[in-house]
Amino acid sequence: MEYFLGVDIGSISTKGVIIDSNLNIIANSYLWTKGNPVDSIKRLLNDLKKQVSDDIKIVGVGTTGSARKLIGAMLKASVVKNEITAHAVGTSTLYPDVRTILEIGGQDSKIILLKDGIVTDYNMNTLCAAGTGSFLSSQAKRLDVLVEDFGKIALTSKNPAKIAARCTVFAESDLVHKAQMGYKKEDIIAGLCYSVCNNYLSNVAKGKKIEEPIIFQGGVSKNIGVQKAFKDIIGKDIIVDKFGHLMGAYGVSILALKSKERREFTFSVTDDDFETKGITCNKCGNNCEIVLVKQNNKLIDAWGNRCENGQVKI
């Protein structure tokens, strides 16, 4: 049997799965990126390794997420794909008739519309952090509650506060304001959950027809307060899969399976020494930041240059 590894590495969390050639997930892992993708990938691989027997043969690797290129170079991936395609492929494999994927991650959010397993439309918000996971965690800190408890607390509210959340800065000042006006904590927290949904629907999902079945995923989908808010506002049933956070990694592992390339992967890569270095090219006014990736002190990849002046020979 052949096995495939899929890795989804975002700015907040790193996700990985190993699948067999029947598309079953045989190992999965989910941990914080902590601003260090190289290190988090090593931790991820160690975790995955523990879950499988030593003799399985991984013959393809796919990467996705914002650091997909870097990790792709490290793991010599055969597929390096954007998050939208990866999520669509992963989700529609488990739910072939899915029509709408709502996704709210750590720092970005997206909506994907599908029909018969094919993406027909999508949108993505990369500009604004309002209504993403990092926004919720920072507000949790401000209110002195654990972000993990956010959902539970939100559900106890009977009268959610109205919070303007089109923009993080405004949401924050509004939050302070509401707290000073004497709103209860649970009402503010529930209000935040609603504002995350409203913000998402009026920005990312603007003008998109949300049809059932609807699947909600990404880190924020674990928050039951936000789940409830979505159900209330959209007025339709919303599915949250227990593997929802792994869909990107799952999707990209499937893409690795489907690609014709086969290249054996070994966990020994965790013993290697990786170094990434950003240098600024000063050969023209673009001042491109060029990323160099070194494996055991040997340059394996480089990118980031706009023109040939900044080309790095490997």
Add this chain to the structure above:
Amino acid sequence: MDKITIGIPRALLYYKYKDLWINFFEKLGCNVIVSPCSTKETLENGKKYLNDEACLSIKIYMGHVDYLKDKCDYVLVPRYVSLVKHEKLCTNFSCLYDLVRNKIDVPIINYNIDIDKKEDEFYAFTGMGLALGFKYAKVVKAYKDAKKDEKISSDKRLLKQKSILGSSKNIKILVAGHPYNMYDNLIGKPIIEFLKKNNIEVIYADIYDKKYLKSEVERITKRNYWTFNKELIGSISHHKKRMDGIILLTVFPCGPDSLSNEMIIRNVLDVPIIQLVIDELDSEAGIITRLESFIDILNERRQVHE
């Protein structure tokens, strides 16, 4: 035949042509309903029809049309390209008709004004009257009478402002913005109310004798071709000597204002100016703070002068 009901959105050119429009339709024997003042809900309803980057004023406009959609036989949505030869208006006025037609399911009564193509106001109004099924003579008379009424009310407004200019000793601020921004409930109203509360005499830039225009404008800009902006510049140039300060009131993201106001700020150096760019996200508090400090500056300047 039942009376025809015409709905007029209280936004954009309503603030310039309300007397003409209402009188014209009433003289023809139509019912006229005007949508109520803008609220947050108007904006929310309008936004969904447009791209996010559309300006605040047009988002509000769409909200007003949305309000009227099942309350009248026709909504008036005119198209304006140019009012003066070789001059233009913001392209939003060119696309408004087709935009409403495509996005909101509502019967529209429309006219088109494009002076460069020789389609003037008389031609446009008679065409519209005929399209509503009225006789030519009646339409012409209604238009001419409405024009007279329009003149009377604009003269009245001019007189009132002149008397304030002559008599008041209070601090005077010229609010220079498009009428649809100055008088809108969500945009200019809170600002003007705040000024009045602070004993400021508010002078409206759209009220002045427009025959000053050409010579006045050329002191500030030679190549500006947006009629509405030129009117504002003419007004600033005309009023500024008697003003303590000027507020340039605009919305985000207004195309013509972004350049036109830059020229005003760079060329009018003898009167204090602030530019307020109103955004749908803005909290009133931030704007009030800026206004307060502006008023403080003006007060101090007066004291020094005295």
Add this chain to the structure above:
Amino acid sequence: MNKIISFPHLGNYSVPISFLLRELTKYEVRESPPITKKTLEIGSKYAPDTVCVPFKYNLGNFIETLDNGSDILIQAGGGCRYGYYSEVQEKILRDLGYNFEFINLIDSDKMKIREVYRTFKKMNKHLNFFKFSYYMLLTIQMIRYMDKLDEIIRHRIGFSLNIKDFTNNKSKMLDEFSKVNSFYSLTRKYFKYKKIFKNIKIIKPNNCIKIGIIGELYTAMEPFSSYFLEMELAKNNIEIKRFTNLTYLLFQKRRQTKKMLGKIKDYCTYTLGADGMDNVYRCKYLIDNKYDGIIHTKPFGCTPEVGAIPIIEKICSDNCMPIIFFSFDSQTSEVGIKTRLEAFYDMLNVKKG
């Protein structure tokens, strides 16, 4: 001392513009330094905050070229906000303390040839109308030829074995064009390169993905401002159709307005300002010609395009045509654009099967 004349960039059109200025004025022509991120930074620093991004690029070009020793600046007009750029830019540069002559070539959106002649005559007393017309026409012909060759390139470059086959030859072509001296030599060069571009070896499948690019003119014609969107597409085996070029804007647009309006009666009764209606028509064209997708580009807050977008969205959704919108300003994240673009052709690829 000889004076130096310069102008803001607009893609490869700096070649014909330089050519024209060299022939008609007695000044030394010095192109603005190539656009880089720094150009945009400088432009953004001194431009009004909410102005559209082409203003910032132009202003950056002017400042860089003034620092590079230019004495005379040329700016052209155009529809929408472009027509008023020149006066504001001149004022900003003067306030910054620069000393220069500023020439506004076209005052409104209509080009009046006599006025342009008078402007050039002021710069060069020895110019006569015959010479002026000759070089004007020659330049126009050069622009037409460039646009025609670009069209061939856009059809083929996505399928080249080595993209440099095209890009290197194009640089050579531009270089040779800039050195022509008559219609005869220009036409010969044109046919030479037409043959070259048509004969570069490509592998193009019959059912390749075809994408139409529509939208605002500056982001269409200045590749830097769209983060080299077309090049990005070419790297992914895509055939590109782009409508906006100088030939279109200067000569075809006005003649076609009626025809275009006739074809999209259901959506547009009137023109929408600037190229708004043109873009609705282009959607119709791309739908009728079975293109796979549309990319719409514009600077952030571009009023005419923002006004047209709801109608563009409607015609596309009525016809199930995938479309993606890009809005560029000085803070656009390049990574975000690439990700969305990648997902777009993934989507089209899967659809195509």
